Structures are given as C-alpha cells and as structure tokens.
Amino acid sequence: MKIIDVMGKPCPIPVIEAKRALAEQGIAGVLVKVDNIVSVQNLEKMAKGCGYGFSYVETSKDSYEVSISGDGKNAPILNDAGSGAEDFQCDPLSGKLVVVISGNTMGAGTEDLGEILIKGFIYSLTELAVPPKYVIFLNSGVYLTSEGANTIEDLKKLEGKGTEIFTCGTCVNFYNLQEKLAVGTITDMYNITEKMASASNVINI
Amino acid sequence: MEKRLCSLLENCTSGGCGAKIGPGELSALLKGLPAFSDKNLLVGYDSSDDAAVYKIDEKRSIVTTADFFPPMVNDPKTFGRIAAANALSDVYAMGGKPVAALNLVCFPQSMHMDVLKEILTGGAEKVAEASAVLAGGHSIYDKEPKYGLAVTGIVENDKIIRNDTPEITHKLILTKPLGTGIIMAALRGEVASPEAVNKAVATMERLNKYAAEKMRGFNISACTDITGFGLLAHMLEMASDKVSIVIEPNEIPYIDEAYVYAGDFLVTAAGQRNRNHFADKADLSGLPFEIQELMFDPQTSGGLLICVSPEQADALLASIQADDAAASIIGEIINREKDVILFNTQMRGMKQYENN
Numbered sequence: 044m045k046i047i048d049v050m051g052k053p054c055p056i057p058v059i060e061a062k063r064a065l066a067e068q069g070i071a072g073v074l075v076k077v078d079n080i081v082s083v084q085n086l087e088k089m090a091k092g093c094g095y096g097f098s099y100v101e102t103s104k105d106s107y108e109v110s111i112s113g114d115g116k117n118a119p120i121l122n123d124a125g126s127g128a129e130d131f132q133c134d135p136l137s138g139k140l141v142v143v144i145s146g147n148t149m150g151a152g153t154e155d156l157g158e159i160l161i162k163g164f165i166y167s168l169t170e171l172a173v174p175p176k177y178v179i180f181l182n183s184g185v186y187l188t189s190e191g192a193n194t195i196e197d198l199k200k201l202e203g204k205g206t207e208i209f210t211c212g213t214c215v216n217f218y219n220l221q222e223k224l225a226v227g228t229i230t231d232m233y234n235i236t237e238k239m240a241s242a243s244n245v246i247n248i
Numbered sequence: 249m250e251k252r253l254c255s256l257l258e259n260c261t262s263g264g265c266g267a268k269i270g271p272g273e274l275s276a277l278l279k280g281l282p283a284f285s286d287k288n289l290l291v292g293y294d295s296s297d298d299a300a301v302y303k304i305d306e307k308r309s310i311v312t313t314a315d316f317f318p319p320m321v322n323d324p325k326t327f328g329r330i331a332a333a334n335a336l337s338d339v340y341a342m343g344g345k346p347v348a349a350l351n352l353v354c355f356p357q358s359m360h361m362d363v364l365k366e367i368l369t370g371g372a373e374k375v376a377e378a379s380a381v382l383a384g385g386h387s388i389y390d391k392e393p394k395y396g397l398a399v400t401g402i403v404e405n406d407k408i409i410r411n412d413t414p415e416i417t418h419k420l421i422l423t424k425p426l427g428t429g430i431i432m433a434a435l436r437g438e439v440a441s442p443e444a445v446n447k448a449v450a451t452m453e454r455l456n457k458y459a460a461e462k463m464r465g466f467n468i469s470a471c472t473d474i475t476g477f478g479l480l481a482h483m484l485e486m487a488s489d490k491v492s493i494v495i496e497p498n499e500i501p502y503i504d505e506a507y508v509y510a511g512d513f514l515v516t517a518a519g520q521r522n523r524n525h526f527a528d529k530a531d532l533s534g535l536p537f538e539i540q541e542l543m544f545d546p547q548t549s550g551g552l553l554i555c556v557s558p559e560q561a562d563a564l565l566a567s568i569q570a571d572d573a574a575a576s577i578i579g580e581i582i583n584r585e586k587d588v589i590l591f592n593t594q595m596r597g598m599k600q601y602e603n604n
Contacts, residue, residue, distance in 0.1 A: 053436060054433060054516050055514040056437050058513050081517040081520045081521055081524075088515070170534070200536075
C-alpha cells in the first residue's frame with residue numbers, strides 16, 4: 044500500500060494526490076495521512092463516489108490515516124479495461140446501461156401525463172449514481188432531442204456526465220426534424236442495434 | 249515576476265472566503281458576548297445580516313462592514329480587485345451605496361513591497377468603480393498576506409434591505425454563477441483549466457453594484473450576498489423561522505467547469521465544513537452530488553440573492569441579465585413547511601409543490 048503524506052496540505056490536494064496514486068499501475072490501495080477530519084471527509088466522498096473501499100483511524104490529535112482500496116466492496120469496474128488512467132477517472136460506465144426511448148411520452152395513458160413522466164424520467168437519469176453509457180432516441184422519441192424540447196437541458200447534463208446521446212436519423216427525417224437536433228449525435232439502426240447488443244442492461248421506454 | 253506572484257498562494261493555507269471561521273463556531277462564540285443595545289443600531293450582529301446599519305438621522309443610515317482574507321489567486325492586482333469587490337458587496341446587499349473605504353492589510357516582511365503595491369492598486373480600482381473614496385487604512389506585518397476593506401456606505405432609512413424579511417410568493421434571483429470556491433481549489437491543486445480560472449476571476453472581480461442599482465424601483469423584500477458559507481446557508485438565513493423556500497435546482501447558475509470538478513471531488517475544506525453544519529437542515533439527497541457541492545461551495549465575492557415580487561421578477565431579471573448574464577430566478581418563497589428548503593425536482597418536487 045502506497046503511503047501519501049499530505050499533512051498540512053489544504054483540500055483538495057489530499058484528494059488529488061490520492062487519485063493520482065490510485066491511477067498508478069499496480070497500486071491496489073493508498074494510505075493517506077492528513078491532519079484534519081474535513082480532509083478525511085473529502086477523501087471519503089471521493090472514495091465512496093468512485094466505489095473504492097474506505098476506512099480511517101485517528102492516530103493522534105490532528106493526525107489521521109485514511110485507507111482507500113481500489114478493490115472496495117462496490118469496486119468499479121474497468122479492471123479489465125486496461126489502462127490505469129481509465130480506472131482513475133472513476134468512470135462508472137463499464138456497467139454499460141443503455142436506455143432506449145422510442146416515444147415522446149412515457150407509459151400508456153393521457154398524453155399530458157406521459158410528457159411529464161418522460162421529462163421526469165430523463166431528469167432522474169441525471170441523478171443516477173452511475174449514468175447510462177448510451178441513451179438512444181427512436182421514433183417520436185426524437186422530439187425529445189430536438190430544439191424546443193424541455194428535456195434538452197437534462198440531456199446536456201447527462202452528456203456532461205459522460206453519457207452518449209444518439210438520435211435515430213431515419214426518424215428525424217420522417218418527422219422533418221432535420222437541422223433541429225439540439226443534443227447528441229445522429230446515428231443509424233446498425234449502430235443502435237450494436238449498442239443495444241453490447242449493453243449489459245437495456246431499459247426500453 | 250512569475251515566481252513572486254506564485255508565492256502569494258504558496259504563503260497561504262486557505263484563500264478567499266473559504267478561510268472564514270465556520271458558521272457553527274462563530275455563532276456559538278457570538279452568543280457569549282454582551283448584548284449591546286442602541287435604538288439607532290437598526291441592524292446589528294444579532295441578526296446575522298450582511299452589514300451593520302446605524303441610523304444617523306430621520307432620513308439616512310450608515311452601513312458599515314469589513315472584510316478581508318488571504319489570496320485565492322496568484323496575481324496580486326487580481327487579488328486586490330476581488331478582495332475589494334467582496335468587501336464592497338455587503339453595502340450593496342443592504343441596499344446602500346458605498347461612500348468611503350479603508351484598506352486592511354496584513355503582509356509578510358519577506359515578501360516584496362511591489363506585490364503589496366499591486367494588491368492595493370487592484371483594490372483602489374474597485375473602490376473607484378464603486379464611486380467611493382479610499383480614505384486610509386491600517387497595515388501590519390503577518391506571516392500570510394491578507395487584504396480587504398472596511399467600507400462605509402449610506403442608505404436611506406426606507407430603502408434598507410434586510411436579509412431575513414422575504415415575503416411569501418416572492419421570487420429569488422441569484423446574480424452570479426456558483427463554483428468559484430471549487431475552481432480556486434482546483435487551481436490550488438494545479439488541475440484547473442485557464443478558462444475555468446478566468447471565468448471564476450471575472451465573476452469574483454465583478455462588483456455587485458450593477459445588480460444592486462437595478463433593484464431600485466422594484467418591490468424587493470430581502471437581499472443578501474453569497475459568501476464563504478455557500479448558497480444553502482444564505483437561503484436558510486433568509487428563510488429564518490418564518491417561511492420556506494422552494495429551489496429550482498435546474499435554474500441554479502454555475503460555472504460549467506465547477507460542475508465537472510465537483511464530480512471529480514475537487515472540493516474545499518470550507519465546503520465540507522458547510523456541509524457538516526447545514527446538511528441536516530435541508531434534504532439534498534435528491535440532488536446530483538455536483539449540485540449539492542455547488543450549494544455548499546464557499547463563494548468569494550459571490551452574487552446577490554434578491555427576493556422580488558413575482559410580477560416584477562422577470563423584468564428585474566432581464567434588467568440584471570443585461571450586465572450580469574448568468575443571473576437566474578432560482579426559487580420562490582412559500583408558507584412555512586416542515587422543511588425550510590424544498591427542491592422542485594421534476595418528479596417528486598413538482599407534485600409536492602403543487603399540493604402546497
């Protein structure tokens with residue numbers, strides 16, 4: 044276990060140093076020495092957010108030892124993906140959740156309600172601890188990625204979290220929404236099929 | 249030059265408003281002090297407002313405040329501008345107009361005096377922009393550099409805007425984007441992009457004068473400025489024990505890079521202290537981690553949080569946005585609920601709110 048002494052260093056330097064060390068090849072865990080409980084808490088947020096194992100002891104007054112292991116209970120992921128750098132990004136995408144939205148409303152029933160639900164659903168995707176790898180829009184679902192949709196902002200937020208947004212090109216043409224795409228990229232059925240086939244989990248809406 | 253500027257940050261363990269003493273420690277300590285009473289002291293520290301207000305005659309009051317902190321940037325002139333903009337802000341938040349300022353300086357003997365000159369030049373620029381006069385100051389040697397101002401302003405008695413008098417149905421406008429604390433923390437860790445730092449510096453240097461001037465003529469029930477305690481703390485303070493606030497999380501303006509850095513856990517000690525102190529006062533669990541962190545993020549020279557009547561909110565917002573583009577309506581004052589702060593998240597929140 045690599046030891047990182049960041050006593051006296053202000054936040055977020057302990058977090059940066061710990062993440063840097065965990066990114067190194069062959070490092071399974073780090074022991075971070077800090078001098079205040081707030082640094083311990085900020086390390087904890089990072090560890091938990093990345094799914095690392097976390098524990099700490101107060102060795103003496105103003106002295107804490109924080110253990111962070113890359114193979115924590117909810118260990119993410121990507122251990123088979125190769126580069127240490129990718130591990131380090133806490134990239135939670137290897138679960139490969141793919142969400143396919145093939146309508147501009149959610150569920151069967153009143154359309155107004157369906158519109159509220161689909162907006163709420165997309166917003167909730169942004170709240171997932173592990174965002175989807177891909178969100179794919181088909182049929183009238185393509186209205187949700189087109190200019191004027193009230194879902195654009197949340198979809199952009201999803202993109203910011205690393206989710207890729209795809210919109211079906213055939214559908215865009217059918218509904219005459221060419222030039223209106225407001226988020227993500229256009230794709231074809233071959234790519235859509237491939238993405239769905241490679242998913243570890245598909246949610247169909 | 250480069251080396252000299254860098255030493256500004258290297259000499260400090262925490263910068264900007266993030267260096268503030270924690271809110272819990274402070275209020276406990278203040279309770280132990282003797283209570284002063286003077287009928288002319290209209291706003292004192294017992295009300296946790298932005299600045300003290302002392303009535304001098306039937307028409308006018310003095311607004312008085314002081315603020316200083318260690319550097320959060322390497323460039324001394326930029327630091328001076330930010331510290332001055334931050335100190336002047338409290339007067340604007342009370343509805344006042346700054347008239348005179350005094351320099352407050354702590355400076356290491358080992359540091360070159362040219363650095364201090366630059367800091368003071370930056371500060372003087374902002375005092376001039378505020379149309380106030382620099383009237384003097386006080387300087388001492390200290391291990392870490394610190395700079396700020398004591399500011400005196402004037403406010404008409406019927407124009408004083410307190411921070412804890414919001415009216416039901418009024419809308420809340422936040423005039424500057426959040427995230428300066430996170431970006432400055434990333435800078436300290438040498439992982440911030442130059443664009444992010446430029447955006448944060450621009451917003452921190454920005455005087456709240458312009459947004460404050462726009463408030464005149466509008467029906468404003470409360471105003472404060474966002475400080476090192478973070479947005480959530482100021483909302484709790486504004487709601488006090490009288491009303492609740494519904495926040496639109498999607499409308500909260502922030503610097504884009506700050507959202508990304510928060511997701512990378514590049515957060516400050518002061519932000520975590522704010523979380524420790526305020527987390528049990530509002531349920532943030534439905535919000536993305538990044539937005540939570542932004543609401544706790546200590547702001548240096550943060551924006552005004554203005555409470556305006558609902559029918560005038562759009563007009564005031566448009567007027568503020570002409571100069572401060574990031575301004576946004578982020579919430580509304582409602583009757584007191586069990587929770588002081590509620591979040592209008594599209595699914596649960598919207599329902600919850602409509603039922604109220």
